[in-house]
Amino acid sequence: MENAYTAKAYSAASETAPLAPDTVPRRNPTDRDVQIEILFCGICHSDLHQVRNEWGEFMPTVYPCVPGHEIVGRVTKTGPAVENFKPGDLAAVGCMVDSDHTCPNCQEGLEQFCPNMTLTYNSPDKHLGGVTYGGYSDSIVVDERFVLRVPENLDLAGTAPLLCAGITTYSPMRHWGVGKGQKVGVVGLGGLGHMGVKFAHALGAHVVVFTTSPGKTDDARRLGADEVVVSRNQDEMQKHAGSFDFILDTVSANHDINAYLALLKHDGNLTLVGAPEKPLALAAFSLIGRRRSLSGSLIGGVAETQEMLDFCGEHNITADVEVIPIQKVNEAYERLLKSDVKYRFSIDMASLKSG
Numbered sequence: 129m130e131n132a133y134t135a136k137a138y139s140a141a142s143e144t145a146p147l148a149p150d151t152v153p154r155r156n157p158t159d160r161d162v163q164i165e166i167l168f169c170g171i172c173h174s175d176l177h178q179v180r181n182e183w184g185e186f187m188p189t190v191y192p193c194v195p196g197h198e199i200v201g202r203v204t205k206t207g208p209a210v211e212n213f214k215p216g217d218l219a220a221v222g223c224m225v226d227s228d229h230t231c232p233n234c235q236e237g238l239e240q241f242c243p244n245m246t247l248t249y250n251s252p253d254k255h256l257g258g259v260t261y262g263g264y265s266d267s268i269v270v271d272e273r274f275v276l277r278v279p280e281n282l283d284l285a286g287t288a289p290l291l292c293a294g295i296t297t298y299s300p301m302r303h304w305g306v307g308k309g310q311k312v313g314v315v316g317l318g319g320l321g322h323m324g325v326k327f328a329h330a331l332g333a334h335v336v337v338f339t340t341s342p343g344k345t346d347d348a349r350r351l352g353a354d355e356v357v358v359s360r361n362q363d364e365m366q367k368h369a370g371s372f373d374f375i376l377d378t379v380s381a382n383h384d385i386n387a388y389l390a391l392l393k394h395d396g397n398l399t400l401v402g403a404p405e406k407p408l409a410l411a412a413f414s415l416i417g418r419r420r421s422l423s424g425s426l427i428g429g430v431a432e433t434q435e436m437l438d439f440c441g442e443h444n445i446t447a448d449v450e451v452i453p454i455q456k457v458n459e460a461y462e463r464l465l466k467s468d469v470k471y472r473f474s475i476d477m478a479s480l481k482s483g
C-alpha cells in the first residue's frame with residue numbers, strides 16, 4: 129500500500145492462538161495525524177477478553193487481533209494541520225482513536241458513546257480498510273483529537289495504564305460525586321481496582337476494598353484503602369450492610385453482585401465497570417428495598433481523559449506496574465486469569481525491537 133508503512137506488532141491469529149510476532153500496516157500520517165513511537169503499553173483484562181473472543185455476542189473479534197489501548201510514547205511525525213503536538217513530545221492514546229465529532233454525544237464530550245466511535249483495536253479502520261490495530265506494536269498513527277498530553281513528572285511505564293484503567297475508574301467517581309464524607313467501596317484489586325482505590329483516596333473518600341485475595345490486604349492499605357474486606361468472609365461482609373454511598377465493581381468474572389448491593393445505603397449506587405463474559409444475576413429486592421441503583425460506565429471522553437491525566441500529574445498518581453518484555457505477554461495473560469498481577473502489566477516496547 130502506497131499510503132501505508134509496516135509496523136511491528138504482536139497479534140493473535142485466532143481465539144485459541146497465543147500472541148505472536150507479526151507486522152501490520154499503519155497509514156502514513158495524513159493532515160491531522162500524529163505518528164507515535166510506542167514506549168509502553170499496559171495489558172488490560174479487556175485485551176484478554178477480546179483476544180479470546182469472550183465478548184463474541186457484542187463485538188466479535190476479527191483476526192489477526194493486535195490488542196492494546198493503554199499507550200504512551202513519543203511523537204515521531206505530525207501531519208501539516210496538527211496544532212498541539214510536535215516530534216519529540218510525549219503523547220498517549222487510550223481506547224478510542226476516532227468518532228464522528230458531530231453527534232450529540234460527541235458534542236457533549238462523551239465520545240465513548242458515539243455511535244460512530246472507532247476503538248483503538250478491532251474496529252473498522254476508515255483509512256486502510258480492515259480493522260484497527262492496537263498498542264502491542266512499535267508505532268501507531270492517530271488523529272490528533274484523540275491524542276492526549278502526558279504530564280512530564282510521571283513515570284511512563286506507570287502512566288500507560290491510566291489511559292484505560294485510570295479513566296475507567298476516574299470517570300464514574302466524578303459522575304457520582306465521590307468525595308469527602310463518603311464511604312466508597314472498590315470490588316476487585318486488579319488493574320482497574322487499584323486505580324479506583326488511588327482515585328477514591330485522592331478525592332477524600334473513606335475507601336473500603338473488597339478482595340478475594342487475602343494476600344493483597346497490605347497492598348490495599350498502602351494504595352489508599354482505609355479498610356479491607358476479604359469478600360469470601362460472610363461475617364466481614366455483613367458488618368458493612370447498608371453503609372455505602374457508592375461501590376465500584378471491577379470484577380472480570382462472574383460473581384454475586386447482590387452481595388454488594390446489600391452493602392449500599394438508601395439511594396446508594398453500584399457502578400459496574402467489569403465486563404464478565406456471562407450475564408450477572410440481579411435480585412429485584414437488592415434494589416427496591418432502599419431505592420438503590422445499579423449502573424455501568426465505559427471509559428471516559430477525551431476531555432475527561434485529559435483532566436484525569438492532569439489530576440494524576442498534580443497528585444503524582446500512576447499505576448503500580450510490573451514491566452515485562454513483550455515476549456512474556458502470553459504468560460502475563462495466564463497470570464491475569466489467576467488475579468496474579470501487582471497491579472498492572474506494562475509492556476516495555478523496546479523489547480519488540482530486539483524480538
Ligand SMILES: NC(=O)c1ccc[n+]([C@@H]2O[C@H](COP(=O)([O-])OP(=O)(O)OC[C@H]3O[C@@H](n4cnc5c(N)ncnc54)[C@H](OP(=O)(O)O)[C@@H]3O)[C@@H](O)[C@H]2O)c1
Binds near residue numbers: 296400402467
Ligand atoms: N467499563 C470499561 O470501560 C472497562 C474498561 C477496562 C476494563 N474493563 C473490564 O473491567 C474488568 C477488570 O479489568 P482489569 O484489567 O482491572 O482486570 P484484572 O487486573 O484482571 O482485575 C480483576 C480483578 O477482579 C477480581 N476477580 C477476578 N476473578 C474473580 C472472581 N471469579 N470472583 C471475584 N473477583 C474476581 C480480582 O481481584 P481480587 O484478587 O482483589 O479479588 C482481579 O484482580 C474486565 O472485565 C475488563 O474487561 C471495563
Ligand SMILES: [Zn+2]
Binds near residue numbers: 172174292
Ligand atoms: Zn482497557
Ligand SMILES: [Zn+2]
Binds near residue numbers: 228229233241244
Ligand atoms: Zn459522535
